[in-house]
Every structure is written in structure tokens, then in C-alpha cells.
Amino acid sequence: MTLTPTRIRLALLALALGGFGIGLTEFVAMGLLPNLAADLLPDIWSVSHERANAQAGWLVSAYAAGVVIGAPTIAAVAAKFPRKQLLLACVALFTLGTLASALLPTFETVLVARFVAALPHGAYFGIAALVAASLMGPGKRGQGVALVLSGLTIANVIGVPTITWLGQEAGWRIAYLAVAAVFAAAFAAIALVVPFQPGDPAATVRRELGIFSRGQVWLALLIGSIGFGGFFAVYTYVAPLVTNVTGLDPAVVPWVLVVAGIGMTVGNFVGGRAADHSVIRTLFLCFGAFFIALLGLALTAQWTAGLFVFVFLVAAAASALSPAIQTRLMDVAGDGQSLAAAINHSSLNIGNSLGAYLGGITIAAGLGYLSPTWVGLLLVIPGVLLAVVSVALERRAGNRSEGARGVALDEDAVLDRPLA
Template sequence: MTSPQISKGAATAALLSLAIGSFAIGMGEFVVMGLLPNVAQDLLPQTWATAPGDAIAQAGWLISLYALGVVIGAPTIAGFVARYPRHRVMLVLSIVLAVGNLLTVLAPTFGWVAVARLVTGLPHGAYFGIGALVAADVMGPGKRAKGVAFILTGLTVANVVGVPLGTFLGQQIGWRAAYGVVAVLWVVTAIMIALFVPAHPGDPGRTMRAELRVFRIPQVWFTLALGAIGFGGFFALYSYVAPMVTDVAHAPEWVVPIVLVLMGVGMTIGNIIGGYLADINLRRTLLGGLLSIALVLVILALVSHWIVPLAALVFVMGLVSSSVNPTAQTRLMDVAEDNQSIAAALNHSAFNIGNSLGAFLGGVVIAWGWGFVAPAWVGVGLALIGFGIAWLSFRVEDRSRRRAGLAIAGPAD
């Protein structure tokens, strides 16, 4: 059911325009994970010559720095632009992302590439957050999670098509070529938004100070923490999937894009299933997703020396982890009261803290000499901690409702 203000066709065109942008974000954020050895060899040649593992771990900082940009930019940009028309904000963010990815292509050294990735990460959360509000409004009550999942579909499809193709392209003609494609995609997105996203007013009465009141809500902190830590388990694996395929399973380099396709397919399916299940029972979907991440990582770590079961479990990992994303996004919007703009963006801060945390801790255990399977075990711990935070969040919420004298007929959505 679409919003009564626009036709179904116009709503589809608007959401598709935004989804192309989320595709570009997904490709730009995740393609580096399949190209870490190539980036390390190009930007850190001296370290690569003596210690390839150390060079790959250092190249992993690019993942963490991009994620740090998201963490910084999501609440600040979303809070600042809440008063402005959302269609215009989305257009400006698209242009900034085009420029940031172009800078990544042109940056001559590791240090400058690191700066470019940090800057490019800044608009990420605001783009998704504002896009999620538009999608939720278009889909209407009772289907908000499906609307959020629609926008996130571009992100997951990027892992099916964009990331594997970008990885293959980067392996063949240089990793910078992949980011050249991302820059072009952002130009296309800006044009599509200008043409097809209808006027969507902001909230002129909102201020940065008012938006920041969201941090006074305890359940917001619970939700951010479960996303940041729990989803870090996924990124601990994803960040180092390329060396796991080549150095642990001893598969040739051309297998890496195939494994990434399988993960992307799993993420696409999981995103759709997660949006559907979250509208039925958000609580069980969230808890089940986090627990499943830990379980799949345990099995994956045990069979990672064989490429076929490794590839199959990477697919399952993409499926179960991606179901958490629209679920956590919807949960955060539910508990944020009237602070919707910043809340929708904060979810991406949380997930990118998870990105940074997983990549960093995975790099640490690799640098300690524990091997490329060690990040999977790090991920198990992070996912279980996230599950514990989610369980505690719901217990606290139930207790608060009982104290307020509200009857709880069943698991709360």
C-alpha cells in the first residue's frame, strides 16, 4: 500500500532511485573487502614484500576508517538537515558521495586514500536514514519494515552483483577501477533523484538540539549497542573473506568473486525475509538473527579449510545476518519517539561501528599470528554479546511496561 499523495508507479520510481544509491553505497563500502590483498600490495608495497599478513591487516584500516566516517556523519548530518526538504538533502548527499569516491580513485598514497574513505563515509548514514523515512512513509502503517527493506535491497543486491564484479574488475585492471564505477553510479543516482523523487518536506521545527534528545532514551542505547556489537560478528568474517578463501581453503583468486556472489545472494534473501518477519514479530526475528550469526560462524570456522562448505556457509551467513538489518532499523525507529530523522540514521552508525569493530578485531588477531580463521571466532563472541544485549533490552522494556500498568498480551513488536 503506497502513500495516497503519489501513485504507485511514482512511488516505485522514487524508491528505485534511492535503491540505486544504496547499491552504490554497498558496492563502495564492501568491494574493498574482496580487494584487500590488491590494495595492500599497491599502497603498502614495502610491508607486503616482507609480511603480507601485516599489510592486509593494515589495509583493513580502510574499512574501519570508512565506518568511522559513517559513525561521525550519521547523527551530525541527519540532525542538522532534519528541517530541510528530504528530496533536496538526498540530492546533495548523492553529489557528495560521487565526489568522495572520485577522490578515492585519484588519491596517490595510502594516507590520502584513508582520508578519502573517511570523508566518503560521512554521508552514508544520513542517506540511508532519510531514505528509510521516505520508504516507510510510502509503504504506510503495518509495512514500514518492508519499506525499509526495499531501500536496503540496493545494498544487498550490490553484494550479489556490484561487489563481485567490482572485485573481478579490481583484480584484472586495478582496485581503483572499482571505485571509478561507484563514482559513476552516484552521478546516475543524483540524476534519478532529481527526476523521480517527489518533494518531501522536512520538519522546519526540528533543531540539532531537539534531535539529540534521542540519546536520553535508554532503549535507543540498547538498540545501538546490539547492532554495533552483534553485527560486528558478521563483519569480522566479511572483512577477511578473501584471504580465508585463498589462504585457508587454498582456492584460486578467481573463486573470491564467486563466494562474494553467494554471500550477496544470501544477504538479498535475508533482507527480504527479515523485513517480512519483523512486521510479524520483531522481537523473535532480532533475537533469532543474532543467535544464528554466532551459530553459523562456529560451524564455518570448523569447516573453513574446505572451499565447498566454506562457500555454502558464507551464503547462510549472508542470509541470517542481513535479516537483522531491517529488523534493527525498525526497532530503533519504534523506540526513538519523535526523533525519527536522527534515529533512522543512527542505525547505520551502529552497524558501521560493528563494521569497524569487526574489521579491527579481525585484523588484530591476524596480526598476532592466529591465522585467517581467527576473525570468525572473534565474530562468534561479538554476536553472542549482541544477543545478550537484545535479550536484556526486551527484559527491561517488559519490566517498564509492567510498572506502568500496561498488559502485555504477547511478544511485543
């Protein structure tokens, strides 16, 4: 079936709308963290706002843990099923999990709901990335990944700030109900315009999980999880950073989130295009920019201009890493493309959970709301070192392969040489 350019654009927009909803459900907790803490942890809030905010950060960690577990499980089991049906199943689970988050009464039950809502996150993005890459055509994998991720990043420009404002005005539960409505719209859009695409009939759980026997896959996962954790160490606690470090009114928080979202959107598209030229060069350049941006934020966050400028740069540099890491995983995964496309989000959400957890520890220890930025700086260093190790091992393997081919050619020459 030949698709018209209009149908392709509509299909890509439908996939991005699902990503938009995921961006809302994943990041809205950051802007509403004090509201969640005050409502769900009133006893702790009355004693210490810092302790309550740090514990409310577990909601972010629970979502991240759901992504980590759900992405490889769903992707490995479901790789042989038609991709459109898998996307619809993922969006349906998002809708139900987000509704439960809005309606359940206690911190513990909301924590469980956030975990459940996150289970299809990686599988959705992985499957959607494969569908988008197919629609885009050869040589545009990085751009296809970036287009799917654009829904998530654009959510941080207009969606998360709007939902944050709604949650501040009408309550965080109303905010989550609005997010569930976005998922319902995404379900309808995907059902209407995304074309049928078969799964991989040869896929088996054993074959998909076989990618974990590849050392380069583990290195790519570690690069994402450790290096990317620095962003979530900062972003999880952005609301108290704005109010307690910079000293601005809570009404400014949505505007800071807008700036972060613009940074994510710009970084995502730049990273996607750069990854199509050189994945490795993109990784190193983005990590360098990320380190500089985090250092700038740590040194200037007490001033309004420093806060806005470096929040933008931190978000842009971190977001540019995502399509590069996903493309790298797909490069080293061999036959397990479905799982590779999904577990990138497990990797990044390990970083999400790690950053939120370590940032919460430093805040609870009384080191202040700027301390997660220094945590982020420390996490960048092992991320870069892992990238160096990955490249060194790849080059060594390439040289060994070239050497083996050279020996084989020499032997062939000897065998082909006429006898004297």
C-alpha cells in the same frame, strides 16, 4: 499530490540505486584488499602479506568511522530540510569522495578519502528509509526499510563481485571510478523521479539529539554495533580466507562474494517482513541463526562446500538483523525519527569497524585468516545479552506503567464512591 503506482516504484528503485552505490563503495575494499595492500603498502607487503592485509583493513575501519560520525551529525542538523534535497546532497558527496579514493596517491590520503566518502552513508539510508516508508504506506515500515537496503544487498550479488573482477583485471583505482559513475547515475535518477517531501519544520538539533537520553536507544545501538561486528570480522577478510584457508584461486573470490550477496538479499527481505510481525522475536531468531552459521564456517571453511554454504548463511543471518534493528530504533526513539533512522547505520558501522579491527589484530598476531570467524562468534554473545536486557527493562517498565494505571483507577473509584 497523488503518485501513480509506476511513479512510486520508480522512486523506490531510484532510492535503491543510491543504496546499490553505497554497497559498492563500502564493500569493494573487502574483495580487493590484497590489491590495495600490495599497491598502497608495498614496503610492508614485501616483508609480510599478512601485516599488509591487516593494515589495509584500516580502510574498512576508516569508512566505518565516517559513517559513525556523519550519520548523527548530518541527520540531527538537517532534519528540518526537504528530504529530496538532502538525498541529492548525500549522493553528490558520495560521488566526490569515491572519486578522491580512486585518484589520491598514498595510503594515508586514500584513508582520509574513505572517511569523507562515508560521512553521508547513515544520513542517506535514514532519510531514504523515511521516504520509502511514506511511499509504502502504513504498517509496512520494515518492508520500506528493506526496500531501501535492497540496493545495498543486491550490490553484493552482482555489483561487488563485478567490481572486484574489474579491480583484479584493470586495477583497484578503475574499480572505484566505476563506483563513482554509479553514484552519478543515482543522482540523476533521484532528481528525476523521487517526489518532493518536506522535512520536519519542528525539528531542532536539541530535539533530535534528545533521543540519546533514552536508555533503550543506547541498548539498540549496542545490540547492532557489538552483535553485527561478527559479520564484518569475517567479511573484511573474505578474500584471504578464500585463498589461504580454503586454498582456492583468487578468481574464486568474486563468486564467494556473489554467494554472500545473495545471502544478504534473502536475509534483508526476510528480516524486513519478520520485523513487521515482531521485532524482538526477529532479533533473537536472527542472532541464533547467526551464531550457528559462524560456528559452521569456523569448522568447515577449509572445504569448498563448507565455505560457500556457510558464507551464505552468515550473510543471510547478519543481513536479516539490519531491518529489525532499524525498526527497533524507530520504535524507541519517540520524536527523533530522522536521527533514529540514520544512527542505525552508525551502530552497524561501529560493528564494521570493531569487527575489521579485532579480526586484523588476530591475523597480525599470527592466528591465521580463520581467527576472525571466532572473533565473530564471541561478539554475538554480548549482542544477545544486550537484547535480553532491553526486553527485560521494557517489560518491567510496562508492568510498572500498568501498575500505576491500576492505582489511579482504584483512587478514582474511591473518589467516585458515594458517601455513606
